[in-house]
Amino acid sequence: MEEPKLQLMIDEYLPLRDVVFNTLRQGILRGDLKPGERLMEIHLAKRLGVSRTPIREAIRMLELEGLVTMIPRKGAEVARISRQDLRDVLEVRKSLDSLAVSLACERITEEEKKDLDNAEEAFEQAVRTKDVTSIAEADVKYHDVILRASKNGRLMQMVNNLAERMYRYRLEYIKDSRNHERLIEEHRKIMKYIDDGDTENACITIQMHIDNQEKNIISQLEQ
Amino acid sequence: MEEPKLQLMIDEYLPLRDVVFNTLRQGILRGDLKPGERLMEIHLAKRLGVSRTPIREAIRMLELEGLVTMIPRKGAEVARISRQDLRDVLEVRKSLDSLAVSLACERITEEEKKDLDNAEEAFEQAVRTKDVTSIAEADVKYHDVILRASKNGRLMQMVNNLAERMYRYRLEYIKDSRNHERLIEEHRKIMKYIDDGDTENACITIQMHIDNQEKNIISQLEQ
């Protein structure tokens, strides 16, 4: 019996519940813990070397994040993602990303414009390395700059939460190097429109950007 | 020392954590627990007649809902709402409500059109009673019909969560009977546009609808 490798990343003075929460969250997002897999408290507690209490509190948090499903008197399992779920999430994301971009157009500072430019540069460099993880990280950073420029904390939090769910699928999308050119192209366009304060075109482009991901993820699921 | 009256509504076979969660949530939304008020575990446990464990788990959930703020090694307090917070939430809500309405335009069934009509009728009747709570409830029901018609579960959940935060303020808005005519007017318009599948106008109208609430809430805060 092989155990998915979970390792507590102890951040010194963070409560154990938060450490466990982050660990389990990573495990789910990275796919080490698979949808439908049961999360048994004692088992997890033993493996992570803590008591049940922090485990339970972490599970309560994951439950509200939507990454874990509770079955009454049965326990927790890693949330199963249905196609419907995926469609719902992408639909909302498209709307929120659009909002983020349009707010960014209005509110971005000169400083942030430079950050965006740097993030774009870093992304292109990551693409050249062909290392999937680097590309994914650079992509996240690029989108983060836009989100920050929107100056809306709530929006940042919500978009990040939604994007999280797509993580596993997005990796597959990035693996396919045929998409790389298009990704760079889209990033450049979005940056330019934001730079010019061209809200309308920026929105249209980001929507296309998400649409492309959506199509790809759905075709992944078909198989 | 007067205690805010919290009463456990025991729903037979629901875990205590959920009962406590609902109780505290109601308390916060109804304003019995005021922003900044500390939530001390033993204290709450004694008052609700349970142990600390369900209290703690409920607090973890409220924390992720955004209704409670954790201060490390200090404990939990009812989340303070800043003006910035409010602006952020309303900005996102405007976008998501817009999405809900436009999806509803595309996906609403004949059955749901009738539901919407009934909800609107009930709302107008509630307005005639002048009872603030009834009006608020009828309003929630009306918007719920639209959300359901959008056929997007994630969206429903997110909008409801955002709307929750406005609850206290919305009551004040509804109290002011000068707004009643406009509310009815807007509801009727939105219903008509959805009925006609006129996505564009439906979106514009719902945005105005939220804008009006926003202005009112902000002017409340000015005082």
Add this chain to the structure above:
DNA sequence: GTAAAGGATATTGTATACAAAATACATGGC
């Protein structure tokens, strides 16, 4: 051979006990 009943086991739900840290208050020194 199959199905039902019963007990053993595993697992969640809840309460409590213990540890560590922060806070508040009092006491003593200057």
Add this chain to the structure above:
DNA sequence: GCCATGTATTTTGTATACAATATCCTTTAC
């Protein structure tokens, strides 16, 4: 009289103990 230090108290963080329930396996009756 004021500030600093130390101690008592409060409160969170964590672990464990106990209770209730569900699950699984075995045994027995038909």
